Amino acid sequence: MEEYVIDIEAENKEIRKRYRALLRACKPTLQRGDKQEIRRAFDLSLESHKEMRRKSGEPYIYHPIAVAQIAAEEIGLGTTSIVCALLHDVVEDTSMTVEAIEQQFGKKVARIIDGLTKISGIFDTNSSIQAENFRKMLLTLADDVRVILIKLADRLHNMRTMEFMARHKQLKIASETSYLYAPLAHRLGLYAIKSELEDLSMKYTDPDTYKFIARKLNEKKAEREKFIASFVAPIKEILAGEGIKADVFGRPKSIHSIWNKMRKKSIPFEEVYDLFAIRVIIDTVDEKEKTECWKVYSIVTDLYRPNPDRLRDWISSPKGNGYESLHTTLMGPRGQWVEVQIRTKRMNEIAEKGFAAHWKYKESNSDSGLDQWIQKVRDVLSTAEPDAIDFVDDFKMNLFSDEIFIFTPKGTLVQLPHNATALDFAFEIHSDIGATCIGAKVNHKLVPLSHPLHNGDQVEIITSAKQSPKEDWLSFVVTAKARSKIKSSLKEEKRRVAEDGKEILERKLKSLKITYNTDNINKIANHFKFASSQDLFFQVAKGTIDIKNLREFAASEKSEDANKNEFQSHVSGLVDKINRKDMDTILIGDDLQKIDYTLAPCCNPIPGDDIFGFLTVNDGIKIHRTSCPNASRLMANYGYRILKAQWSSSQRNTSFLTGLRIVGIDDVGLVNKITTVISRNFNVNIRSLSISSNEGIFEGSIMVFVNDIEQLDNLISNVLRIPGITGVTRYESESRN
Numbered sequence: 001m002e003e004y005v006i007d008i009e010a011e012n013k014e015i016r017k018r019y020r021a022l023l024r025a026c027k028p029t030l031q032r033g034d035k036q037e038i039r040r041a042f043d044l045s046l047e048s049h050k051e052m053r054r055k056s057g058e059p060y061i062y063h064p065i066a067v068a069q070i071a072a073e074e075i076g077l078g079t080t081s082i083v084c085a086l087l088h089d090v091v092e093d094t095s096m097t098v099e100a101i102e103q104q105f106g107k108k109v110a111r112i113i114d115g116l117t118k119i120s121g122i123f124d125t126n127s128s129i130q131a132e133n134f135r136k137m138l139l140t141l142a143d144d145v146r147v148i149l150i151k152l153a154d155r156l157h158n159m160r161t162m163e164f165m166a167r168h169k170q171l172k173i174a175s176e177t178s179y180l181y182a183p184l185a186h187r188l189g190l191y192a193i194k195s196e197l198e199d200l201s202m203k204y205t206d207p208d209t210y211k212f213i214a215r216k217l218n219e220k221k222a223e224r225e226k227f228i229a230s231f232v233a234p235i236k237e238i239l240a241g242e243g244i245k246a247d248v249f250g251r252p253k254s255i256h257s258i259w260n261k262m263r264k265k266s267i268p269f270e271e272v273y274d275l276f277a278i279r280v281i282i283d284t285v286d287e288k289e290k291t292e293c294w295k296v297y298s299i300v301t302d303l304y305r306p307n308p309d310r311l312r313d314w315i316s317s318p319k320g321n322g323y324e325s326l327h328t329t330l331m332g333p334r335g336q337w338v339e340v341q342i343r344t345k346r347m348n349e350i351a352e353k354g355f356a357a358h359w360k361y362k363e364s365n366s367d368s369g370l371d372q373w374i375q376k377v378r379d380v381l382s383t384a385e386p387d388a389i390d391f392v393d394d395f396k397m398n399l400f401s402d403e404i405f406i407f408t409p410k411g412t413l414v415q416l417p418h419n420a421t422a423l424d425f426a427f428e429i430h431s432d433i434g435a436t437c438i439g440a441k442v443n444h445k446l447v448p449l450s451h452p453l454h455n456g457d458q459v460e461i462i463t464s465a466k467q468s469p470k471e472d473w474l475s476f477v478v479t480a481k482a483r484s485k486i487k488s489s490l491k492e493e494k495r496r497v498a499e500d501g502k503e504i505l506e507r508k509l510k511s512l513k514i515t516y517n518t519d520n521i522n523k524i525a526n527h528f529k530f531a532s533s534q535d536l537f538f539q540v541a542k543g544t545i546d547i548k549n550l551r552e553f554a555a556s557e558k559s560e561d562a563n564k565n566e567f568q569s570h571v572s573g574l575v576d577k578i579n580r581k582d583m584d585t586i587l588i589g590d591d592l593q594k595i596d597y598t599l600a601p602c603c604n605p606i607p608g609d610d611i612f613g614f615l616t617v618n619d620g621i622k623i624h625r626t627s628c629p630n631a632s633r634l635m636a637n638y639g640y641r642i643l644k645a646q647w648s649s650s651q652r653n654t655s656f657l658t659g660l661r662i663v664g665i666d667d668v669g670l671v672n673k674i675t676t677v678i679s680r681n682f683n684v685n686i687r688s689l690s691i692s693s694n695e696g697i698f699e700g701s702i703m704v705f706v707n708d709i710e711q712l713d714n715l716i717s718n719v720l721r722i723p724g725i726t727g728v729t730r731y732e733s734e735s736r737n
Contacts, residue, residue, distance in 0.1 A: 011059055014062075015046070015059065015061055015062075015065075018062065018065045018066075018069075019042060019065060021069065022038075022065055022068055022069050022072065022082070023035065023038070025069050025072040025073040026038065026072045026079065026082055029072070029076075029077075029078040029079060030079065031079070034079040037079060037083055037105070038079060038082055038083060038086070040104070040105075041082070041083040041086040041087050041105065042065075042086055044086075044087065044090065044096075044104070045061060045064050045086045045087055045090060046061050048090045048093065048094045048096060049061050049064070049089070049090075049093065049094075052093065054161070054164070055164035055165055056161065056163075056164040060089075063089070063157060063158075063161075064085060064086045064087070064088060064089060065086070066157045066161075067085045067086075067088060067150065067153045067154050067157050068082045068085035068086050068153075070085075070153035070156055070157060071085045071149065071150055071153045074153070074156075074192065074193060074353070075149055075152070075153060075190065075193070075353055075354070076349070076353040077146065077149060077150075080108055080109060080112070080146070081112075081146050081149065081150060083105060083109055084109055084112045084113055084116065084146065084150055085150050085153060085154075087101065087105075087109070087113055088113065088116045088150060088154060090113070091113055091114075091117045092117050098110050098113060098114045098117070101113050108144075111144060112144055112146055112147055112150070115144065115147035116147055116150060116151060116154075145188075148184070148188070149188070152181060152184070152185055152188075152190065152193060155177060155181050155197070156193055156196065156197060158173065159173070159174070159177055159196075159197060159200040159201070160200065162174075162200075162204065167644075168612075168642065168644050170204045171204060171205060171612060171626055171631075171635060171642070172635050172636075172639045172642060173204075174200070174201040174202075174203075174204035174205050174632075174635075175201070175205060175631055175632040175633075175634070175635030175636050176632075176635065176636040176639075177197050177200070177201045178197070178198060178201035178202075178205070178632045179632040179633055179635075179636035179637075180636055181197055182194050182197040182198045182201065185197060185354075186321075187320075187321055188321060188354045189321040189322055189323055189350060189351065189353075189354025190352075190353065190354040191323075191351055191352065191354075192352055195254040195256065195257070196254075198254060198256035198257075199254050199255045199256050201256075201632070202255060202256050202259065205610075205626045205627055205631060205632070206259075206610075206626065206627035207610070208610075209259055209627070210255055210259075212269075213255045213258055213259060213269060214255060216269045217252065217255070217258075217275065220275070224250070224252075224275065224276060225250070227332075227334070228249075228250035228276065228278065230333070231250075231278065231332055231333070231338060232248045232249070232250070232278060234303055235248050235278075235280070235299070235300055235303060236248050238299050238303070239280075239296065239299065242295070242299070244282060244284075244292065244295070244296065245282070245283040245284070246280050246281060246282045246283065246296065247279075247280070247281045247283075248278065248279070248280050248281075249278070249279055250276045250277070250278055250279075251276060251277050251278075251279055252275060252276045253274065253275055253276060253277065258272055258275065261274075262729070263729065265727070266661045266662075266663045266699075266727045266728075266729045267663070267726070267727045267729075268720075268727055271726070271727070273336045273337055274337060274338070274339050277338075277339040277340070277341055278338060278339070278340045278341070279340075279341045279343075279348075280296055280300070280340065280341070280342045280343070281343060281344070281345055281348050282296060282342070282343070282344045282345070283344075283345055284344055284345075286346065289315075289344045289346070289347070290315055290316075292344065293315055293326050293342050293343065293344065294326075296342050297326055297328065297342055300328070300330060300340055300342070301328065301330070303330075304330035304331055304332065304333075304338070305330065305331045306328050306329065306330050306331075307328075307329040307330070307331070307337065310327070310328060310329035310337075310339075311326075311327070311328050312325075312326070312327035312328075313326060314326070314327070315343075315347075317405050317413070319403055320403055320415050321354065322350050322354070323350065323351055324343060324347040324350065324351075325341050325342065325343040325347060325351060326341070326342040326343065327339060327340070327341050327342075328340050328342075403415050403416065403417060403418065404416055404417070404418055404420065404453060404454065404455045404457075405455055405456065406420075406425055406453055406456075406457050406458075406459055407456070407457070407458040407459070408429070408458070408459065408460075409458065409459075409460045414428055414429070416428060416453065416479065417478055417479060419452055419478050420452070420453050420478050420479060421449065421450050421451060421452055421453065421476050421477060421478065422437075422439075422440035422442065422447055422448070422449055422450070422451045422453065422459060422461070423437055423440075423449040423450065423473060423476070423477050423482060424453075424477050424478055424479045424482045425440070425453060425459050425461065426440070426449075426461045426463075427477070427479065427481055427482035427485055427486075428479065428481065428482075429461065431485050433461055433463060434469075434482060434485060434486075435467070435468065435469050435485065435489060436463040436464060436465060436467045436468075437449060437461055437462070437463055437467065438462055438463060438464045438467050439462045440459055440460065440461050440462060441459070441460040441462065442457050442458070442459050443457060443458055444458075444460075449473070449476075450476040468489065468493070469485070469486045469489040469490055469493075471490060473486050474486055474487070494534070494538055495534070497538055497541045497542070498534045498535075498537035498538040498541065499537070500541045501536075501537035501538055501539070501540040501541030501542075502537045502540075504540050504541060505521075505536070505537060505540045505545075508540075508546075508547055508550055509550065511547070512547070512550055512551065512554060514550070514554060521533050521536065523553075524536060524550070524553055527553050528545060528549070528553075585607070585647060585648055585654055586611070586613075586623055586645055586646070586647060586648060587645065587646055587647075587648050588613045588621060588643050588644070588645045589613075589643055589644060594648075595621060596620060596621065597613060597620065597621040597622065597623050597645075598619065598620065598621070598622055598623070599622070599623050599656070599657075600614075600622045600623060600624045600628065600630075602624070602628055602629060602630050603624055603625040603627070603628035603629065603630070603631075604656070604657050604658045604659060605623050605624065605625045605656070606656040606658050606706055606707075606708060606709055606712060607647045607656065607707065607708035607709065608647070608708045608709025608710060609625045609626075609627075609709060610625065610626040610627070611623050611624065611625055611626065611645045611646070611647070612624060612626060612631070612635075612642055612643065612644065612645050613642070613643030613644070613645040614634050614638070614641060614642060614643070615641040615642075615643060616641075621643065623645055654707070655685065655705035655706065655707060656705065656706060656707070656708075657687060657703055657704070657705055658703070658704060658705075658706055658712060658730060658731070659701060659702065659703050659704075659730065659731030660701070660702045660704065660715075660716065660719070660728055660729070660730060660731055661699075661700070661701055661727075661728070661729050661730075661731045662674065662698070662699070662700040662701075662702065662719065662725060662727070662728050663697070663698070663699055663700075663725075663726055663727040663728075664697075664698045664722075664724045664725040664726050664727070665696060665697070665698065665724045665726065666693045666696050666697060666698040666724075667698075667723075667724045670698055670722075670724055670725075671689075671691060671700070673722050674700070674702070674719060674722060674725075675689070677715075677718050677719055677722060678702070678704060678715065678719070681718065682711070682714070682715050682718070684704050684705060684706055684711070684715060685704065685705045686702060686703070686704050687703040687704065687705060688702070688703045689701075689702050689703075690702075698724070701731055703731075712730070716728045716729075716730075
């Protein structure tokens with residue numbers, strides 16, 4: 001990093017300039033006295049952070065000003081939130097207390113600052129599981145959702161200015177962002193922020209792909225803008241003739257969404273046609289919104305032929321986060337599909353600014369899906385399991401899920417995530433109905449609890465007082481509410497059974513003359529590989545652990561010395577393994593030592609890949625690519641178990657396993673051509689090959705041994721030259737390893 005030369009006068013000038021820009025951003029929401037309140041918060045923040053600097057060397061005050069600017073400009077929050085954004089780090093970084101904040105700025109500001117301070121450990125903590133912080137953050141939803149919105153603004157600015165941080169911190173923060181914060185921004189309706197967070201995360205976790213797509217987008221920019229201009233010109237002309245006031249423009253898709261499309265469809269960048277969407281924003285009064293949107297839909301579908309399977313009507317039934325829009329896909333003049341989004345100015349503000357805009361329009365839309373969603377969050381939090389990782393995984397399933405609309409027998413509409421079952425619906429109606437559910441009638445036909453529901457189904461739930469939640473229910477419910485209630489009920493039942501088991505075990509140990517104490521209980525639990533003493537008591541009550549097993553335990557205790565000797569020899573064996581020559585290809589840890597490891601099969605790293613080490617519970621150190629499907633989950637939840645790793649220069653003659661997914665037009669001899677290029681031309685060994693052909697389309701997955709990323713890239717470009725091959729991508733497993 002270049003040395004930062006301090007020019008105090010220039011810095012003070014820059015601070016004043018940034019403060020004035022913040023006031024301009026706040027102008028739409030300012031009321032009498034607000035300017036003075038913001039000034040007091042700014043002065044306190046400036047004084048509190050005067051000795052502090054960021055990693056870049058800049059004055060720390062730049063950060064709270066930027067967070068306040070994002071809150072005002074990009075989320076649309078008001079004066080209270082601006083004040084809180086300016087003060088969000090004051091309590092954590094200085095001797096200032098929440099009580100002192102309350103005296104100066106009142107209870108509301110103090111409560112929000114307190115919420116922000118409680119969840120502030122997310123960036124720097126290495127000892128706690130990040131999921132627990134996320135859970136704490138969600139708890140603030142029950143108090144004031146502005147805490148979450150300011151935290152998202154804080155995270156966005158930190159992501160935008162992360163280039164000066166150490167690489168391992170960049171990876172950890174980027175992974176946490178894509179795993180937790182981007183889905184949360186999405187669920188709160190902040191689509192622009194969600195897309196930017198995903199793009200910035202990708203910039204650090206998979207920089208090569210990010211730069212490649214960014215470069216390609218830039219190369220085609222002029223051509224794309226020319227196409228958009230020709231596509232929207234006739235739409236603008238007809239709308240003006242009909243007297244409809246509207247803005248019509250093209251919006252580029254995010255780098256992350258383009259990469260997702262390339263991966264899912266196994267296609268190169270050149271074949272991703274929807275690199276942008278056309279947006280029509282109508283300026284109209286509330287009572288005419290629906291009519292005007294459908295009128296515009298009629299106009300654009302008269303001009304260009306629509307794809308009948310791609311109409312999405314979120315005006316009649318808005319999404320759970322309040323999103324309203326009409327989406328259709330039209331055939332453009334050059335034979336390519338173009339997505340068109342039609343909405344009003346009010347709908348667009350809710351789409352861009354999510355919850356904050358929802359508040360603004362709340363009086364006319366008080367029964368919003370977003371209010372219902374926040375109530376669901378509160379319900380889940382009130383009965384959530386203590387295991388934070390389970391909680392976040394359950395909760396995350398519902399964050400990104402598409403929605404389906406289900407009707408009750410009386411015609412009430414219920415929103416559920418895609419793939420929800422009859423049992424999810426039962427729990428959505430009421431926890432007691434879910435707990436006693438034995439079946440359902442879907443469209444008047446009897447179905448089991450696990451029956452997946454579809455858009456528009458009408459569902460009647462059948463209950464029985466004798467029914468109670470079962471363990472296997474967890475294998476098919478998808479909503480966080482249902483999972484949480486089932487787990488809570490099973491846990492309570494297990495606790496009751498374990499109490500009986502405790503008494504039984506006490507009697508059995510007495511008969512074996514083994515003292516019943518905490519130390520012995522823990523030894524017995526460890527011996528039978530139970531995670532807790534409660535699990536042991538439960539299994540005793542179920543009869544899994546009987547007097548015979550306990551006698552075996554007693555005998556094993558006597559041979560403890562022999563076991564210790566065996567353990568010592570095992571450790572010696574591990575030391576020998578660490579020094580094996582064939583494991584010298586990767587250096588691990590801050591001091592980059594040669595330590596034993598295995599390559600994770602979920603992403604099959606090869607030399608040249610950006611990698612990290614993960615310390616597993618039972619399988620030692622596993623090496624993953626930073627772009628691995630599981631990387632964000634591991635880094636977000638277990639930051640303290642992430643190890644620095646890099647390739648050494650001693651792997652030149654070593655081969656590494658990786659996978660290729662190949663798509664093309666089926667032809668005679670195509671497999672032979674592919675294997676010839678791989679085996680003969682490149683002298684690369686093929687470990688496995690699986691192919692399928694369906695209606696003239698060829699799809700194949702090939703596992704090959706290569707030396708490094710350079711050889712793999714050359715191999716991919718040569719396979720792509722084979723006539724008939726339309727796409728070759730590196731294969732990634734979705735398994736958790």
